[in-house]
Amino acid sequence: MTALRSGLDPADPGYIDAAATMESKLAELEAEFATALEGGGTKKVARHHERGKMLARERIEMLIDPDSAFLELCPLAAYGSDFQVGASIITGIGVVAGVECMIVANDPTVRGGTSNPWTLRKGFRANEIAMENRLPCISLVESGGADLPTQKDVFIPGGRMFRDLTQLSAAGIPTIALVFGNSTAGGAYVPGMSDHVVMIENQSKVFLGGPPLVKMATGEDSDDESLGGAGMHARQSGLADYFARDEQDAIRIGRRIVERLNWRKAGPGPVAEPIEPRFDAEELVGIVPGDLKIPFDPREVIARVVDDSDFDEFKAEYGSSLCTGWARVHGYPVGILANAQGVLFSAEAQKATQFIQLANRSNTPLLFLHNTTGYMVGKEYEQGGIIKHGSMMINAVSNSTVPHISLLVGASYGAGHYGMCGRAFNPRFLFAWPSAKSAVMGAAQLSGVISMVSRAATEARGGVVDEEADKGMRAMIEAQIEAQSVPAFLSGMLYDDGVIDPRDTRTILGIALSAIDSAPVEGTSNFGVFRM
Structure with missing residues (x-):
């Protein structure tokens, strides 16, 4: 018999203390998750709904199979930075028409769904997971392109998004774009480089440059619809493969596309029926x-x-x-x-x-x-x-x-x-x-090593160690390492997937x-x- 036995006693004071500590940490994290869930805030969410649009998470919920799980990835991206927690994009694995897919959705309530440096890193990680695990990739697009104030950190590395999409396609991994709103500048290439594209009547707008930029660059007068509307792309440019009447119709079409992929897993599959563990x-x-x-x-x-x-x-x-x-x-x-x-x-x-x-x-x-x-x-x-x-x-x-x-x-x-x-x-x-916790070493050990090195250098110069200054330095370093070793900080850096x-x-x-x-x-x- 190889079933494990348990010596855990939930009534033990050590267990009770550990559980209380864990519950406290979970509560702290829940507050950060709530920040990501609220997107751009109550006013922007309300304005988005007033325009007759669904939120990014509502679109995902409608896209995936009823009562199926959605494994959100990197929800704390950008934690500790100057950007909104979540990095204005939602990524995760969900089952669509019976097929596990990587889903990437811009959150237009956060700075119009524009991409900042953390958005890129999170998107790259999603593409990496899709490639390694052979997951069809569905993009729910509504993005103003690059976050212009941070263009120096976005433009050069941002080209990898184009490379990723085309390499997924070359590897035979389907890429699908459902365009829910503006898809501007670099964002226009997401549908441009996807295998299947769905656009929505009077809602999807896909162009390299909007009317103001076209006017400035060429002197030409144009409007959104003739320049990049769904109707134009469905009837003239050919960029749109499917023409949806509204968001619900676009999602329905997206699900049908996945259903028609005839996608099959290439792995060996489970070797036995699941059995619940014997312990709670x-x-x-x-x-x-x-x-x-x-x-x-x-x-x-x-x-x-x-x-x-x-x-x-x-x-x-x-x-x-x-x-x-x-x-x-x-x-x-x-x-x-x-x-x-x-x-x-x-x-x-x-x-x-x-x-x-x-x-x-x-x-x-x-x-x-x-x-x-x-x-x-x-x-x-x-x-x-x-x-x-x-x-x-x-x-x-x-x-x-x-x-x-x-x-x-x-x-x-x-x-x-x-x-x-x-x-x-x-x-x-x-x-x-x-x-x-993750770091080069524990905070106390690291501060101690730095202290010993500093002491040796001071003494080698013939100086005298200031004990109070040394004590203060050690305390400062310990606090810094502790803050940078915890999961929320590391998750914000995208050093984990959640x-x-x-x-x-x-x-x-x-x-x-x-x-x-x-x-x-x-x-x-x-x-x-x-x-x-």
Whole structure:
């Protein structure tokens, strides 16, 4: 019998404190999510409705299949910047006519749906996910193009959006544009470069330059409709493939286009019927302590996420600070690597390397559960080969070709973040719990290192260390690192695909695995040279 057992006691004071801390962090995040949901604010939303238009989220809700889930991605993009949280665009995976699609929708209530630097980064990430996972891409377009005050940060990199759309099409991944309003300047190329285009009578306006710009550039007098209206594009330019009467009709046509794609998944599919875990997902809120220095058993997380809490642990007695093993999530096979005690030693690195090779041999996706302070330091460990063993693990992660999903549940520091497939190693999806932190090292350690370096430099010059100034510097650095290590900040930077409620973990992993299954799942035996 390989079903995990649980030693979790919801009545334990430690559990109660951890759950309270998690609930508090979730409440803080909920306020930020609400900011993204409100778009440009009450007045602009009301004005948009007065024009007879649906909001971007209402369009998405009507587009996806009834009662189906929409996995929103990067909802906190631009958090901590000068721009609206959400970056004036909504991206996510939804099921349309039975087909999982990447949906990208401009929010016209936020600065007319114009693209700022964070809009671009979020859009690029959506295109990357669509390409890697072979997801048809549906653009719900209503955009004034570039946010002109930030054009220096938008124009040059913005061309990648055109490249992405054309490369998706070249890869045989359908691209569909439903145009709900103005699609101006660079925004005009979204329908121009999509495989299928739907425009709405008296509502869609697609032109490189509007009447004022045309007047300034050529002296020609024109109006919106003759210059770029849906009727003109349907009857004269040929840019519109379908002519819709209103927004609802455009969405109906969009769904029919997807239905006619005859799209088929290319992955192997689930290998078994899903079985709910034996333990309550509600208990996930109290597993990770508020103080990440306190260890916790990742098997308690695994037991509440995988099918039937069934987990075949690999090398259970070897390299015990890394838990590895095989399981299923919603019927999809996965190999799991989960940090058990934070530090990665040589044995853990070697164990991970072998496990990753085995997953590639069996074409099994990998799930990384992060809670690591990094690879162990010290004379004994350096002499024992921690660098070459850590490099071996990173080599395996880098060159593994089975899909990877990363979930930051606790600390994710130093090269341990890399070895556990951090963002730089291109996991198909990366999510974080509100309890997660990620940085070069912990705030106290980092401020201490800077303090020691500063002290050494002062003493080398023959100076005397000002203890009060040193104490103040350490406090300032600790506060800065703490602020920059939390999930909301990192999510705002698009270093993850979303901060999730722990209780939703199984559902979100199931959606991600199903999306991954749209593309072939194939491992490799071609790794770099392993330094033994």
